[in-house]
Amino acid sequence: MSPRRFAPLDRAILGQPRATSALQRALEAGQLFPSLVFHGPAGAGKLATALLLGRALLCRSPEGRPCGECRSCRRIDERALVHPDIRLVLPEKKSDFERAEPDAGGRAGIAPQELQAEAIANPVWSVLIDRVRQGITFLQHRPSESERSILIVDQAQRMESATANALLKTLEEPPSHAVLILITPSWHALLPTIRSRCQAVPFQLVPRTAIVNFLVESRELPAEEAVLRAGLSGGRIGPALDLDLDEFRRRREALVAILDELVRRGDPGIAVARAETILQAGGSTEGDLEILMTLLRDLLILSASPGGRPPRRSVRGRPRGPRDDRRVDPPQGQPPAPGREFPDGSPAGRRRLRTGCSGPNLTACR
Numbered sequence: 351m352s353p354r355r356f357a358p359l360d361r362a363i364l365g366q367p368r369a370t371s372a373l374q375r376a377l378e379a380g381q382l383f384p385s386l387v388f389h390g391p392a393g394a395g396k397l398a399t400a401l402l403l404g405r406a407l408l409c410r411s412p413e414g415r416p417c418g419e420c421r422s423c424r425r426i427d428e429r430a431l432v433h434p435d436i437r438l439v440l441p442e443k444k445s446d447f448e449r450a451e452p453d454a455g456g457r458a459g460i461a462p463q464e465l466q467a468e469a470i471a472n473p474v475w476s477v478l479i480d481r482v483r484q485g486i487t488f489l490q491h492r493p494s495e496s497e498r499s500i501l502i503v504d505q506a507q508r509m510e511s512a513t514a515n516a517l518l519k520t521l522e523e524p525p526s527h528a529v530l531i532l533i534t535p536s537w538h539a540l541l542p543t544i545r546s547r548c549q550a551v552p553f554q555l556v557p558r559t560a561i562v563n564f565l566v567e568s569r570e571l572p573a574e575e576a577v578l579r580a581g582l583s584g585g586r587i588g589p590a591l592d593l594d595l596d597e598f599r600r601r602r603e604a605l606v607a608i609l610d611e612l613v614r615r616g617d618p619g620i621a622v623a624r625a626e627t628i629l630q631a632g633g634s635t636e637g638d639l640e641i642l643m644t645l646l647r648d649l650l651i652l653s654a655s656p657g658g659r660p661p662r663r664s665v666r667g668r669p670r671g672p673r674d675d676r677r678v679d680p681p682q683g684q685p686p687a688p689g690r691e692f693p694d695g696s697p698a699g700r701r702r703l704r705t706g707c708s709g710p711n712l713t714a715c716r
Contacts (some may be wrong), residue, residue: 357414363399364564366558383549384524389537390553400502400531404436432459439485440465441475479513485543486520489528499528503505506532514541521547555585570680573676590711602641
């Protein structure tokens with residue numbers, strides 16, 4: 351039987367040449383390690399790559415695997431996983447343990463993307479030991495209709511010690527047809543006993559230009575929107591696709607107003623009260639911190655840019671107000687300290703921070 355050819359994985363996975371090239375070489379040489387750990391930042395495409403690898407391994411086409419057209423490929427997708435020879439385990443509530451899994455005929459299925467988002471939104475959930483035991487049993491049985499059985503454990507760092515230890519025997523002596531893929535943000539978040547039995551496949555943040563090109567060419571987004579999404583994504587394709595721009599602008603404006611009031615009035619209690627009001631209205635602490643990081647980044651760029659407005663100096667050394675004596679002007683020729691010019695900046699500059707800036711290096715555009 352002639353060896354099967356595989357389609358280039360990097361055509362389907364954005365900005366991960368190191369990971370895709372390593373997997374490509376292993377597939378073409380027929381030497382794929384049976385236990386893999388995909389590790390790297392959230393939103394870098396680890397789950398998408400695991401599912402793509404599953405399609406490549408289970409595809410029925412003799413050439414160009416995965417073909418994306420055969421019955422096997424069509425049943426493995428981020429939105430719907432119904433193939434009987436691939437299983438996905440994620441953190442969940444113990445009360446959800448009875449959730450249906452794909453049956454032998456592939457009629458019942460799950461939505462990987464939706465379940466992953468739910469697991470990430472609930473950090474107290476864990477990977478259940480009983481679910482992992484189900485996965486081990488699944489790997490021990492012969493595949494239903496393919497050459498391989500594939501088990502994917504997403505958010506594997508959320509396995510308790512007993513759950514992780516349940517995998518050890520399978521990792522040491524995997525069935526010849528089995529492939530186990532663990533997905534985690536950090537290689538070192540897994541137990542050493544797990545790491546020593548697996549091959550690491552590192553993922554990285556995606557370059558901004560690659561995300562912009564993808565959004566424009568593949569998703570047909572306007573260039574300006576693509577630049578904004580890419581700038582706010584933190585190098586992760588998932589957030590670039592999922593970002594609610596209207597909600598981002600609304601929350602950014604609210605946070606800028608809090609900072610503005612804090613600087614003008616010098617009362618941290620007011621800022622705390624305003625922040626509590628926002629959170630009580632359904633705010634996300636993590637999301638707001640990410641927005642604040644974009645504000646700080648933009649302030650740094652504005653204050654250091656040649657066209658930025660320098661802070662006004664006092665006249666004849668006299669302070670301009672009751673708190674001006676705390677301000678120290680930078681030496682001649684040096685940029686102002688980050689955020690120093692915000693309270694004294696021009697209305698246009700403050701408006702740019704409030705609504706998003708259009709400069710090429712700024713995170714938030716228009």
